[in-house]
Amino acid sequence: MSTDSRSDLLAAIAGELPADLLTREPDQLAIYGRDWTRAYTPAPLAVARPRTTAEVARVIALCRRHGQAVVPSGGRTGLAGGAVAQSGELVLSLDRMSHIGPIDTVGRTVRVEAGAVTERVHGECAAHGLFWPIDLASKGSSHIGGNLATNAGGVKVIRYGHARHWVLGLEVVLASGEVLELGGALEKDNTGVDLRQLFIGSEGTLGVITAATLKLTRPPDRVRVALFGLDSIDAGLALFADARGAGLPLTAYELFTESCMARVRAHRRIAPPLDGPSPCYVLVEAEAPAGALDPLEAWTESALGARGVEGGVLAQSAAQAQSLWRLREGISESLGATGLPHKNDVALPIAVLGDFCRELEAVFAARYPGWEICLFGHVGDGNIHINVMKPDRMERDEFFRRTGEADHAVFELVQRFGGSISAEHGVGLVKKAYLGYTRGPAEMALMRTIKRALDPDNILNPGKIFDL
């Protein structure tokens, strides 16, 4: 876009909309131009912070008229660069639109604006004995709009599924500036293609989510948590099969390696939770209905005798359960605080996870001889986070060059086993070059057809997920 056209746009926005809607302060551009990936240099044209859906619609209509690219922006906690503005885009932040409506305790719904912080929504719901079961490490900063635009998952997917399943209504501003209200507060509406699903998970490339009616549920009466030390990842997967076979009502089944445990313990100065270290750990959480036999307690006894299980502990209090969870939830932060990780977030069919991990070892041995690899993930969902740590004596650039190359080998393996190159982090900029490992040519063509149909001028988050 020419400088003239840019000035015209900024003048038009300044003329039609409140004076404080737009900012071009350099520190604000730097903050709003990036997300948690930190790998890109922010360079937005300006930041727009509307207060109403009508203002969002007007900003987008003006941007379209001037051919201005727009990056919709939430809590900017993404790990794929989906909210990065590095090429003169206008950042459209929803952070001033954070209203949370009253909780409907009978219909179990709540209407929220896109900029509502996830944890605030959790808090409002909890006051009524309800919850929105999208629970992720970034909930203190992430916005509901971002959770929906990325179809967030988190630690409770095994029990509750993704964000997609927990939204009834969606208000969306299209690239034309038109406002769609989809679904309302209805559990059921079978009247043709479900347009909400186009916008959920499409990272702001097809429309801007401005509000949503969330579906809520009651949390379980009580959950119990256990941690087991195992001699191998294979043993952790076998134990999962055993838990499934026993009908354990799992709300989480999380696996992590000793390399993760060591870094969390060192970073957070936590005493060892078991008698000795093990190559691998699993954290198991299961529902324990009030007044009933505790299914996890019964199962733990048998699990302690299972092949490959080196030790285990069943939390005896909420505080102890929390401290076990801290070992798992602290991993991502501790890896970043104690070193430089190269992250991948892959998903596999659960049935082939063991074979995949065995072949992955061979890739690691060839590509990363002697390097530290930290594996963790929501194994009950087939989701593994692969973190390759930068060796101390290696330069940063050399590290990213080599891990970038190795990613092709990892993703070839993912492809061969029918997996996904991005289980929950999305694609954004970070995974764009690798998308073809998960999506075939016919799928890519169809995704482009839909993008062109909904955003013919390519102004909504252009260059994210794929290039046109």
Place this chain on the structure above:
Amino acid sequence: MSTDSRSDLLAAIAGELPADLLTREPDQLAIYGRDWTRAYTPAPLAVARPRTTAEVARVIALCRRHGQAVVPSGGRTGLAGGAVAQSGELVLSLDRMSHIGPIDTVGRTVRVEAGAVTERVHGECAAHGLFWPIDLASKGSSHIGGNLATNAGGVKVIRYGHARHWVLGLEVVLASGEVLELGGALEKDNTGVDLRQLFIGSEGTLGVITAATLKLTRPPDRVRVALFGLDSIDAGLALFADARGAGLPLTAYELFTESCMARVRAHRRIAPPLDGPSPCYVLVEAEAPAGALDPLEAWTESALGARGVEGGVLAQSAAQAQSLWRLREGISESLGATGLPHKNDVALPIAVLGDFCRELEAVFAARYPGWEICLFGHVGDGNIHINVMKPDRMERDEFFRRTGEADHAVFELVQRFGGSISAEHGVGLVKKAYLGYTRGPAEMALMRTIKRALDPDNILNPGKIFDL
């Protein structure tokens, strides 16, 4: 399409595909040309019954080349005319593609072809202690492909949601004849817009579903069932609010009026389940964890003392639970067997159900003075089935003319309360003229844009849901 072109197409199919793929036998055309709506005269060109996805793809590619309309066809249990072929379409039946793969008990998935009958899938899963939680009255005939193409719901939506939530992978043949494999056996895959969602619930207008990887779960250990007689629909809704507030782990909350009960009892010769008749009934089903206090038992005692509750019974055995369910599940069949119903299937936000029902009474009083109205539905999902029974002395044509007119008044009310004109039956032909009461102009435009993008020659189920 011209007669020549039609002959060319039939010759091309006969030349390239197995001899028994196509039939034009009049009795077969009559059977395959219609669904359970029975309101349309079947007039398909021919019926194609392929055995493989490659054959489906080839038939569709040939149809596209010859501009031939195709009606994808499953168990034909639909109530909206979605599978009707009344204008020389080629019916593409998936009924020869009914393979059910092995159950993956750890990943909890099963791969099935589209023509697998729902109840057969349930049976295979049950043998492994698992189930696919889409449970509907037509399951003995309906196909998985149809369940997905219509995003089926059923009696367990309150606990498990719709078919959309219980499918991981989808194989789809596009209008171009291309085959897409979407999602595989992955719980998680956040790599751009979820293309599966385009095909689920779009009634075969955007692609033909040929196979799916279903997500399975474990059924609850045990459920309990109670039936209550109430003095009004309002009391039934108040009791629902009470059940929700008490945290009852509901798996069904079904309401029906005495007019339904009377017809079921007369048709099936069932003794009254309660001491006396009540204007309204609710059937409540809740999970009862093994070894725990039974939450429904405790709640039933308090419910019996609630305002408007005239009586109630808690089933003391599986057989008694089944006989209570029979009263509810028999309604649709008994209404059809004992009279001629005009059916509507609407959804409302749960919070406004009471107000809606009160205003609905006024519509009934004005439009149907003294007629018999049978209301039932999945009230816990905001879903009401409205059945207006033909008065004995009225002609059939007159009846349908008057109910068709009255539908506008009903749907205006639905629209005013933010509801849907089709909660679970879909749109097909039956609800096409009324779609605008639920979907606004911008939504209709977007649905048309998507239809044109995916099916530019309009060969896939043309004229269903909306006209282009």
